[in-house]
Amino acid sequence: MNEFVIDKKMMRRAFSRAATGYDASAVLQREVCTRMLERLDYIRMQPQRLLDAGSGTGWGGRQLAEKYPAAQVVSLDIAIGMLQTAQSRASWWQKLFGGARQLPVCADVEALPLASDSLELVWSNLALQWCNDLPATFVELNRVLKVDGLLMFSTFGPDTLKELRQAFSGVDAHTHLSRFADMHDIGDMLMQAGFAEPVMDMEYLTLTYDDVRGVLQDLKAIGAHNATAGRSQGLMGKSAWARLLENYEKLRRDGKLPATYEVVYGHAWKPAPRVTREGAAIIKTSFKL
Numbered sequence: 001m002n003e004f005v006i007d008k009k010m011m012r013r014a015f016s017r018a019a020t021g022y023d024a025s026a027v028l029q030r031e032v033c034t035r036m037l038e039r040l041d042y043i044r045m046q047p048q049r050l051l052d053a054g055s056g057t058g059w060g061g062r063q064l065a066e067k068y069p070a071a072q073v074v075s076l077d078i079a080i081g082m083l084q085t086a087q088s089r090a091s092w093w094q095k096l097f098g099g100a101r102q103l104p105v106c107a108d109v110e111a112l113p114l115a116s117d118s119l120e121l122v123w124s125n126l127a128l129q130w131c132n133d134l135p136a137t138f139v140e141l142n143r144v145l146k147v148d149g150l151l152m153f154s155t156f157g158p159d160t161l162k163e164l165r166q167a168f169s170g171v172d173a174h175t176h177l178s179r180f181a182d183m184h185d186i187g188d189m190l191m192q193a194g195f196a197e198p199v200m201d202m203e204y205l206t207l208t209y210d211d212v213r214g215v216l217q218d219l220k221a222i223g224a225h226n227a228t229a230g231r232s233q234g235l236m237g238k239s240a241w242a243r244l245l246e247n248y249e250k251l252r253r254d255g256k257l258p259a260t261y262e263v264v265y266g267h268a269w270k271p272a273p274r275v276t277r278e279g280a281a282i283i284k285t286s287f288k289l
Contacts, residue, residue: 011223
């Protein structure tokens with residue numbers, strides 16, 4: 001068994017429980033979302049139907065709805081609690097005038113209950129790191145996009161929470177954090193999934209805390225529990241906790257404990273197929289009469 005496989009049932013429960021208080025702690029998630037929205041300003045498109053994959057409490061989806069007022073926004077999340085919170089926070093005018101354009105769907109991004117070739121834009125902010133099979137997920141996202149449709153996403157890279165990972169090293173034999181894919185590997189996955197012209201880049205964002213409890217409480221508040229198969233099934237013992245604190249304290253800088261996130265951004269287009277469904281090659285030609 002792969003000890004880093006995500007337990008989707010546990011993940012779903014954790015995010016549902018965290019839904020009502022999520023926005024108060026999701027500072028990083030909102031900042032990354034804002035930076036992604038700025039990138040859309042440079043892309044000319046007017047999608048009629050778009051997917052917010054891993055929509056959470058709906059903040060990003062509402063920004064997309066304002067940016068593309070004619071589009072239907074499919075808000076998809078694995079946690080029903082997140083979708084319920086998003087619905088409860090919709091303003092009265094959105095409920096009255098925008099209900100038909102907002103379509104909540106409770107499902108896993110790894111198995112989309114959506115028709116092939118049905119979307120012009122797939123958007124995903126910090127959700128793909130919860131997928132167990134990222135290459136297959138990109139194939140699925142490609143499937144639901146129309147030709148010339150755009151995939152834009154953010155996810156976490158390998159250096160995410162490197163300080164916490166280092167502090168946990170040697171504490172016990174359990175897994176405490178998920179593994180994250182490298183930016184270059186993600187670019188290769190996009191090409192193998194059938195996308196064209198992938199553009200990848202990354203940046204480091206660092207949050208600072210007074211103590212280790214603050215780091216862990218923030219992760220808990222947004223539902224980012226340790227859901228790996230190799231996690232401990234019980235509470236951490238006093239000696240293990242003491243070693244964790246001692247290890248993290250060695251990383252204190254300027255009176256604060258850092259928590260670094262490697263944020264990976266990517267976008268790619270779905271090109272026209274090179275073969276028909278029957279397997280015949282499609283060859284583009286041009287001529288003048």
